[in-house]
Amino acid sequence: MALNTIQTTTGTATPAELGRTLVHEHVLVGYPGWELDARAPKFKRDEAMARAVDQMQELQGHGVGTFLDPCPMDLGRDPVFLAELSQRSGMRIICATGMYFEAEGNTYTFRNLPVEEVTAIFVQEIEQGIGDTGIKAGVIKMATGANQVSEYERKMVTAAARAAKITGVPLISHTQDATCGHDQIDIVTGEGVPAGQLLVGHSDGTPDFEYQKSLADRGSYVGFDRFGISMFQPDEVRVNNIMKLRDAGHLERVMISHDSIVCWLGRPVPYAMQFEKLLEMLPDWRSTHIFRKILPQLRERGMSEQEIETILIDNPRRWFSTGLVA
Numbered sequence: 001m002a003l004n005t006i007q008t009t010t011g012t013a014t015p016a017e018l019g020r021t022l023v024h025e026h027v028l029v030g031y032p033g034w035e036l037d038a039r040a041p042k043f044k045r046d047e048a049m050a051r052a053v054d055q056m057q058e059l060q061g062h063g064v065g066t067f068l069d070p071c072p073m074d075l076g077r078d079p080v081f082l083a084e085l086s087q088r089s090g091m092r093i094i095c096a097t098g099m100y101f102e103a104e105g106n107t108y109t110f111r112n113l114p115v116e117e118v119t120a121i122f123v124q125e126i127e128q129g130i131g132d133t134g135i136k137a138g139v140i141k142m143a144t145g146a147n148q149v150s151e152y153e154r155k156m157v158t159a160a161a162r163a164a165k166i167t168g169v170p171l172i173s174h175t176q177d178a179t180c181g182h183d184q185i186d187i188v189t190g191e192g193v194p195a196g197q198l199l200v201g202h203s204d205g206t207p208d209f210e211y212q213k214s215l216a217d218r219g220s221y222v223g224f225d226r227f228g229i230s231m232f233q234p235d236e237v238r239v240n241n242i243m244k245l246r247d248a249g250h251l252e253r254v255m256i257s258h259d260s261i262v263c264w265l266g267r268p269v270p271y272a273m274q275f276e277k278l279l280e281m282l283p284d285w286r287s288t289h290i291f292r293k294i295l296p297q298l299r300e301r302g303m304s305e306q307e308i309e310t311i312l313i314d315n316p317r318r319w320f321s322t323g324l325v326a
């Protein structure tokens, strides 16, 4: 049954309450098997919590009201940690159900479950809660690999779309190298879900403006959600293409975020390096980067305060509202 409110890790919220929203950031991330990496630094929960509280408070200083962590089930998702962080910091935090793409996520169990069962699991995590925590997922993560959608991914995306149709919660995706965004829209709309209920994530992984515009033309949200990750794309390209989308009349389809991570569980792969080292290599890959360095650039390029609030407040609100029962 479609819901009439947004599920957060600590209760419910209305779309109007979200405020400035970062739609794609992470607190904890670990690839399947991370806990078996005996050479990785041990996870120190108290230290991670303290660091996360600091980051949430810093974001609150930039007016952020809602933090969406779309960590899929198979990437070290920890709803209890997120709920405690929300209580300690006062930040509204939303978590996800759904699975990552085949090459970097997945389990033998989910590979073998039929699509109906996977759909029912996603719905249960939204309607009843994750495990016995009582914490409900507020979005559904879906993911595809590079250039083609595998059988496994087609099953997972189909289940995600069906669960979105039933519950009304939004879909947020991972794309690899900014490919298969249209395949995702095809599957989702093929299941009767409006394109506007889907945010096609990591669409800033390419400099190709026409690709980004073509997603917006179909009515989906376009994720410029890896600001600060310069190895994937320079921020300058992201800023240029956002301005072009705005000039093409598609500002209402733009979402911005960083895909930042507070604490890496195990070691970043494939690098097998310390997470701190990766942070050193990417000094702008922080959840406050947009507020410190990107908004000033957008203003300089002629974007008004109202347009900035459209991106940070109105677009997430509209996306969350799409499937809700009024």
Ligand SMILES: [Zn+2]
Pocket: 024, 026, 070, 259
């Ligand atoms: Zn992510």
